[in-house]
Amino acid sequence: MRAQDIETLVSVGRPALSSDGSFVVYATSRPDVAADRSVGQLWRVDLPDGSPRRITRGIxxxxxxxxxxxxxxxxxxxxGRGRAQIFVAPAAGGEPVQVTDQPGGVTDLSWSPDGSRLAFTARMVEPGRYGTVEGRDAAAEPPRRITGIRWRANGHGYLDRPAHLFVVEAPAADAEPFYEPAPDLLTPEKQVVPSVPHQLTEGATSWSGVAWTADGRELLSVPDVIEDRTRDLRSRVVAVSVEGAGSREVLGTSANLSIDEVAVAPDGAIFLRGNYVGPSGVDFVAPGTALWLLEAAGPRALTDPETIDLGEVGSHLSFVGDDVLVQDRTRGRVRLLRVSRGREMREVIGGDLEVSGHAAVDGRVVASVALPTSFGELVLHEGGTTRTVTEHGRAAGERGIVVPEEREIAGRDGYPVHGWVAxxxxxxxxxVILQIHGGPYASYGVHLFDETQVLVDAGYAVVYSNPRxxxxxxxxxxxxxxxxMGTLDYFDVIDFFDGVVGSDPRLDAERVGIQGGSYGGYMTAWIIAHDHxxxxxxxxxxxxxxxxFPGASDIGSFFGQEYVGTDPERIAAQSPMAVVDRVRTSTLVLHSELDYRCPLEQATRYYAALRHNGVDAEMLVFPGEDHELTRAGRPRHRVQRFEAVVDWWARHLPVA
Known part of the structure; x- marks a missing residue:
């Protein structure tokens, strides 16, 4: 796979399954280099034997x-201004009807139980900011007054656009379209959509989630209040009346849970997906994300957070009968489990794949998955068997894919370290290039990974693992x-690398390089200060x-304190900056201008120290990108990054 081949990486989103299981609708997305953006449409498959067909033609x-x-x-x-809005279309396909016209864009949506209304969250924009005044750009906006301990978020920017709850009447998908008035008649009272949404919440608090109660009278959502002094990850769940009758607290912070998702079962039972953060509210290291059933006495855990991990990015809940389907992250895979209210559990879909979305009706389950040879497919599980019903990965396969080989190595203390070599x-x-993942509480998996494939295509073997x-x-x-940090994880990364390289004659132990991003960038910087x-x-x-980090990162109010502590000596004992003077290795520093997770200052300070110490170093900074450049950045920037990576290795670790 070459850099340009990222265009073949088609991801498949969370599927929507009809109530009788006769068809499924899903979205695809892929990078398009010419358009310099991600593109994708909605698809429909008639089950069990239909072929996928595209049913919308949006960008x-x-x-x-x-x-x-x-x-x-x-x-x-x-x-037309790039803001996400709700549209509706006939399920068989057809021209969509626009439902909303929110200045800040829509972030989530949900149908009411009777199908007459749509609930959604949308960001509220302060007048005069973010293009609401024609001709006024960001540089001309008034100053922002900040009083809380959080003010920016990676990929979002300033936190002055809270998401609020709305309800709108659902238009008929086959109704006559709305015709926008001519410019000389356009007034603030005129709308470009057929219905005016009713706003349910207001103020500086931002709301996440739009789960309808079974009777359709309330929305369950999680409010996010910016703290004045110390970070608190504990969540509240609030039921907001859609008829203007106020709100009530369903779950308070005394439960010490950080909630990722609220979902309502067909019988009205309320389920939560979240993790225990303790009375301190910040005990988030390796969060034990579990499934909880909200009962009169409080939430009851249905999965064991010590062994079952429901925290994979994009995870969600779906229902089949009285049971719940969840995604368990395990040993580089993400399997689909069925969990009963009595805590019985069985695997529905497993093997060498990563489930990213799912839906079920009776005995029919559909899931979006990533595979070693495909970035995204839709699978159907029925009658005890699972089969793939799409071929979105065909183009990537035609470019040439190497399936990595799985390894497990005993570390210096006997601890098993699991990973792969491509x-x-x-x-x-x-x-050989040693590759290290971010997180640290993340993992490499079995899915088709462009980072590895591009390096293999360039002639390098790649070794990567999931250390402690x-x-x-x-x-x-x-x-x-x-x-x-920099202790057991450091030992595991190096021991796995040495074990794999030393046991495989295809790998040249005398010609090695190292790279990583985020926590992997931390570990790379740490290793080159100790291993030359x-x-x-x-x-x-x-x-x-x-x-x-604390005063610059969007997670600085709690991340560093929990991972490296607050004692200056202990922080220094885990800090790459504290040992940067030991580095002798030629180093390329890659970063993005709008990275608020690991801010640009982290890179510039490190690069400046390398140059000051006489180390051969270069820095490449991408404008307009954030922490997600390698996964969701502009396609041309992603290609340019790959070209820079391959060029760096060609100069410092040439292939024979």
């Missing part, structure tokens, strides 16, 4: 939701590096200076 249609009668799809599409075709020996601190191996594995064997290093979007 980036996403988040389909089927109405209760299966006749209409509501989904998100960007309007090797080009041929006998070798090939130069990673997700998917039990909570104790993840918590083992709390306030001890590498011909070169790439430190990308790294957590490099724990001292500067």
């Amino acid at each position: 980036a249609d996403r988040s389909p939701r089927l109405s209760p009668d299966d006749a209409t799809i509501a989904f998100l599409r960007a309007d 090797v080009p075709d041929g006998e070798g020996p090939f130069p 601190g990673s997700a998917g191996y039990g909570r104790a594995h993840g918590r083992s590096i709390r306030q001890a 064997r590498f011909a070169g290093a790439i430190v990308e979007r790294g957590f490099l200076d724990p001292v500067a």
